[in-house]
Amino acid sequence: MIPPRFDYEAPATLEEAIGLLQRHGDQAKVLSGGQSLLPLLKLRLSSVGMLVDLGHIPGLSYIEEEGGFLRIGGATRECELERSELIRTRYPLLTDTTLVIADPLVRNRATVGGNLAHADPANDHPATMLALGAEIVARGPKGKRTIPIDQFFRGPFETALEPDEILIEIRIPTPPARSGGSYLKLERKVGDYATVAVAAQVMLDAGGSIQAARIGLTSVAETPVRAEKAEAFLRGKRTAANILAEAGRLAAEAASPTADWKGSVEYKRDMVRVLTTRALAKAIERAGGK
Amino acid sequence: MALKTSADVCGMGHSMKRKEDPRFLQGQGRYVDDLQLPGMLYMDIVRSPLAHARITAINT
Amino acid sequence: MATHEITVTVNGTPHRAEVESRLLLVHFIRDELRLTGTHIGCDTTHCGACTVLLDGEPVKSCTLLAVQADGGSITTVEGLARDGTLHPIQEGFWQEHGLQCGYCTPGMMMTSHALLQRNPQPSEEEIRRAISGNLCRCTGYVNIVKAVQYAAEKMAQPVTTQGL
Numbered sequence: 017m018i019p020p021r022f023d024y025e026a027p028a029t030l031e032e033a034i035g036l037l038q039r040h041g042d043q044a045k046v047l048s049g050g051q052s053l054l055p056l057l058k059l060r061l062s063s064v065g066m067l068v069d070l071g072h073i074p075g076l077s078y079i080e081e082e083g084g085f086l087r088i089g090g091a092t093r094e095c096e097l098e099r100s101e102l103i104r105t106r107y108p109l110l111t112d113t114t115l116v117i118a119d120p121l122v123r124n125r126a127t128v129g130g131n132l133a134h135a136d137p138a139n140d141h142p143a144t145m146l147a148l149g150a151e152i153v154a155r156g157p158k159g160k161r162t163i164p165i166d167q168f169f170r171g172p173f174e175t176a177l178e179p180d181e182i183l184i185e186i187r188i189p190t191p192p193a194r195s196g197g198s199y200l201k202l203e204r205k206v207g208d209y210a211t212v213a214v215a216a217q218v219m220l221d222a223g224g225s226i227q228a229a230r231i232g233l234t235s236v237a238e239t240p241v242r243a244e245k246a247e248a249f250l251r252g253k254r255t256a257a258n259i260l261a262e263a264g265r266l267a268a269e270a271a272s273p274t275a276d277w278k279g280s281v282e283y284k285r286d287m288v289r290v291l292t293t294r295a296l297a298k299a300i301e302r303a304g305g306k
Numbered sequence: 307m308a309l310k311t312s313a314d315v316c317g318m319g320h321s322m323k324r325k326e327d328p329r330f331l332q333g334q335g336r337y338v339d340d341l342q343l344p345g346m347l348y349m350d351i352v353r354s355p356l357a358h359a360r361i362t363a364i365n366t
Numbered sequence: 367m368a369t370h371e372i373t374v375t376v377n378g379t380p381h382r383a384e385v386e387s388r389l390l391l392v393h394f395i396r397d398e399l400r401l402t403g404t405h406i407g408c409d410t411t412h413c414g415a416c417t418v419l420l421d422g423e424p425v426k427s428c429t430l431l432a433v434q435a436d437g438g439s440i441t442t443v444e445g446l447a448r449d450g451t452l453h454p455i456q457e458g459f460w461q462e463h464g465l466q467c468g469y470c471t472p473g474m475m476m477t478s479h480a481l482l483q484r485n486p487q488p489s490e491e492e493i494r495r496a497i498s499g500n501l502c503r504c505t506g507y508v509n510i511v512k513a514v515q516y517a518a519e520k521m522a523q524p525v526t527t528q529g530l
Contacts, residue, residue, distance in 0.1 A: 119499030333403015
């Protein structure tokens, strides 16, 4: 219940924060919302030498559309995502996702950047960002760089961020017209990590067929996974029930879950199948299709 | 059938507010963790991360 | 630095203290300030018995460091009643039998209080969603929902007609 001892700094600027990360190397860890890191420290599953709190740095929390992208500041709290009318109307996949992250109290502190940078394979935003084709903007001693989401997740709790880099922004290309998305999460009760979850984003063509689809899977591997065979299969197809069912089957094959108290491998795979079919149907409906 | 009891007498058949609630509602419950006794010590359990090993140090 | 001087306003009173970096906010509230109405019910950030308001927002104080609250304003269950008069939320929980053992109750009330500030006329669904981070092992939640509805109705009335 009591974390091991650590030093703590709450720098006033990003430069100071990066300096601290450089100075303390692998002894330093960024504190954003703390809703994943503090529980780990309390259970002593993790220890840290220097905790660098981003909480006093201005300008890291925003939700705005600019130049064809939705830009979300890394320190934006989940509750702000939840309350954003812009996101609810134009990026409902994100609203779906934030609403099933932990519970409302945790969401008052947890941040979008933290959810991504922590890279727990059971976290929800990673699959959604895969489905949205997002980019991660990181800032380090050498300046800013942009990391495509497909290259961001390297392993469980491991991302492409260098130890002295801070995730400062998530950029999501604004989907074109006739686009829709949906996130469906199977959990036993509110606050659980996903047994499995599926993020689907589709774009329809003028005739109502699927022009493109991106499907991200949560909790089925060491990183979030794109169901690429399902995506390829859907391209150019009509939105018939048997098509969506086949896509669900292909998505299930892309999943390699481990058996645990939440379910067997077979069960989890089958739930990927079911949720994919349902998420695609919802995404298509939101895209204005049938 | 008319009730022979009222909220003031016997109380049966009537919703009664509990006597202990005002304490709990104002954070004045006296749960075990709230107690402070003179000379009290605290115990926290430090578990070995290994099932079978020689203890060389215990860090808290 | 492994210790820090922090200033936190709690229920309207500023407190200055020197704390270890690792001191959890809930321990600061319970052990340093001796406000034991905020409870610890789990090890895993699930139960919400530790819920307090930080700058008006309900948070799990077991998953915050005291140093993170530096400069902030905290409201605990002890700050709900005014001069011995129960807050409508407290009245609601009493009237509607919204508590049995009372352990989850402070957390439930702080979350409900914040809900009603933001949404004075919540639906049952909205109440249930808002308290979904607070676990109760006794009541089955039904009377807790009724308690919040009671408070919402009470707080919607003009002040002069509120109870004695």
